[in-house]
Amino acid sequence: MDLSKYLELYLTEGREHLAALRSGLPPEGPPNAAAVNEIFRHAHSLKGMAASMDFECTSSLSHTLESLLGLWRQGRPINREHIDAVVRTLDVLESLMDSVQRDGSDVSGREAAAASGARLQAMISDEPPPSEGPEEPATEPSPSRLPVEGPVPDDLSARLSVGIDPASPLPAARLLVVLQKIRENCGTVRMEPDIVAIQSRNLKSAVFNLLPSPQLKDLARSLRDLPEVVQVSLDVPVRASTAGKSGPTLVPSIRVRSEDLDGLLNQTGELLNHLNQFEAGLTQQDKRKNRFWLEAHRSRMDRLFDQVLSIRLVPFDALVERLGRTVRELADRLSKRVLLEVEGADQKVDQGLLEKLLDPLAHLVRNAMDHGMESAEDRAAAGKNEAGLIKLEISREAEALIIKVEDDGRGLDPEVIRQTAVERGLLTPQDASSLDRDKLFRLLTTPAFSTRKEVTEVSGRGVGLDVVRSAVESLGGHLEIESTLGKGSRFLLVVPSAVTLTSVLIFGWRDNSARFGLPASQVKHIYPLSSHAMTWSGDRRLLQVGNELLPVIPWRLGPVGRDGVGLRLSVQGRDRILLVSEVFQGENVVIHPWGSPLEMVPGWMGGALLSTGEVAYVLDGRIIAKYDEKESHALSD
Amino acid sequence: MPHKVLIADDAMFMRAMIRDILVNSNRYEVVGEASNGQESVDLYRKLQPDLVTMDIVMPQMDGIEATKEILRANSKARVVMCSALGQEALVIESIAAGAKDFIVKPFSAEKVLKVLDAVISG
Helix, strand or coil: CCHHHHHHHHHHHHHHHHHHHHHHCCCEEEECCHHHHHHHHHHHHHHHHHCCCCCHHHHHHHHHHHHHCCCCCCCCEEHHHHHHHHHHHHHEEEEHHHHHHHCCCCHHHHHHHHHHHHHHHHHHHCCCCCCCCCCCCCCCCCCCHHCCCCCCCCCCCCCEEECCCCCCCCCCHHHHHHHHHHHHHHCEEECCCCCCHHHHCCCEEEEEEECCCCCCCHHHHHHHHCEEEEEEECCCCCCCCCCCCCCCCCCCCCCCCCHHHHHHHHHCCCCHHHHHHHHHCCCHHHHCCHHHHHHHHHHHHHHHHHHHHHHHHCCHHHHHHHHHHHHHHHHHHHHHEEEEEEEECCCEEEEEHHHHHHHHHHHHHHHCCCCHHHCHHHHHHHHCCCCCEEEEEEEEEEEEEEEEEEEECCCCCHHHHHHHHHHHHCCHHHHHCCCCCHHHHHCCCCCCCCCEEEEECCCCCCCCCHHHHHHHHHHCCCCEEEEEECCCCEEEEEEECCCCEEEEEEEEEECCEEEEEHHHHHHHEEEHHHHHEEECCEEEEEECCEEEEEEEECCCCCCCCCEEEEEEEEEEEEEEEEEEEEEEEEEEEECCCCCCHHHHHCCEEEEECCCCEEEEEECHHHEEECCCCCCCCHHHH | CCCCEECCCCCCCHHHHHHHHHHHHHHHEEEEEEEHHHHHHHHHHHHCCCCCCCCCCCCCCHHHHHHHHHHHHCCCEEEEHHHHHHHHCHHHHHHHCCEEEEECCCCCCHHHHHHHHHHCCC
């Protein structure tokens, strides 16, 4: 803004304020409230004008003057010494006006201003501290002047957390604006902590407890557009709490060490295996005779197992709060405005799993903020909202937990990845140019690969996606990357949602004594090959099912003849056929993720102990279905 | 159609600055200027502006009282407080009294417009 055109107005009006201050100075003795308010106002106006003109010396001296006059406003007796100091300060302010008139700036009066300010400051410090309220006790809001919260219903189970720009000059007032906006939209709301605590502790974020409603998503979106709001995350419980309220319990909850829960879970799992094995050893006749007993026992057992598992479940929330803090701290450090939008934080996750997810997720969020997000200027140039958006979405699909971390930043540049791979000797130029996007992105997850040249304080050298990948794979899951240049990136963490009982289809290949499994939820259909025709399209084999031609996955661990079976796997809307020799049975099992180093092999979920006492190797259909014709893969070796 | 704004500030200097910011945006037109609280209430009644920028510290009637008066005349009135650093308690009181938002001196055109735009569209 060109300030010079306001110069004349500043001088005229500024001198008027000084004159009014001089003529309005009260006599010694107890102050007259109206008269003191009047001169306080002139000092205050002068301060605001000088600050607007960037006249540092003037604004800071008039601020100190305002503080001294503030003492009089509090009713402190006015003494001769005070009046002298104020008069001398007015002289200095007048000479600063002269400097401005002469040089267009007040810097030449800096020393005089500093000396005068120090004298005033000494007087302010000599005064005994006020009983309460520093500057404006006459108008300090007492609790009764603040918005009064009526009685609120208990079911404020939706939580909207809002973080504001750390640079905000009046953060508590900003949060109150947010509160009023929410109240306008939803009526009942409770802010935590309350406004008094927010103001006194100078907090930059608050949680708003609301009645769950489908409109909250729109509200969260609209809040993101408010000035100075840098983070909004919404957490709506999927279902209202239906837990019956029984009478008060003496001890409503107890703490248990997580290892104890692990032990309990293992014991329960073993019991279940014993039952499976016992049942498998019975003759058909015995089974029939004891059918009722066996079924009753099994259902009890399944329920026990579920109950033990559910005790270990904690809402994803805890982690979201940590990530929210990471975002706020980084936004501050990198001077980027970034909003974190969270969906599905009420999903319950095994506590052990949650802990292991913290690092990879924090890593992805840091990456998104440091590498993914452009500077505000670049974003504006690209026609994007100045504030970047990171979406964290937690959902569940069959026995998998799916965590999506999406940003609207610059996206991954396949060309840069190609170049880097060639520079590092990882690929020949020919190979690099023929690699498709999926494979290029997968290259990013190899150790020490980086698309960024400078080392940044935040995420160090390299994007570190190899760390994320190995963490996810050690949980028996996998990492998927999608990205559009200029639009943003999406990282999908798919992990088994914990030790649970999974219904698994057991099958095998001829000439291979091992048993294999696939989660039953991943197998859509089983087709006997004897009644379905197989055709070729180029070098791609297809299975004919009705009018459909389904691509056959070119991977198996043994020969499959006409007596074999096709398993229909469905992944992201694309169906593929896995050929196997024989299907044995379905069974409810616990899938144990492999330990190191087998965890590094993608496509395997883990091992499961079958009722026969054998171990089944459980495959992940989501990965297997993606093996295509030309890709040579560790699995096919 | 630009939105009609009433500026209330006892300093002509401040009014000039706010006026320039608003007019240069082409989104707002200044329909009136008041130099004290009482005048702002009278002008509000007469001009029915879409928005009022209200200085807090003003003679005769301060900005908080004037805001309350205006809201009594029209409960949907959009009043944005003009504040200086160190006045958080007063701003909080104003918002509790029904002011929609606030801007902080020294004003930057970008921040002022962002706040006013949000209030107008909200």
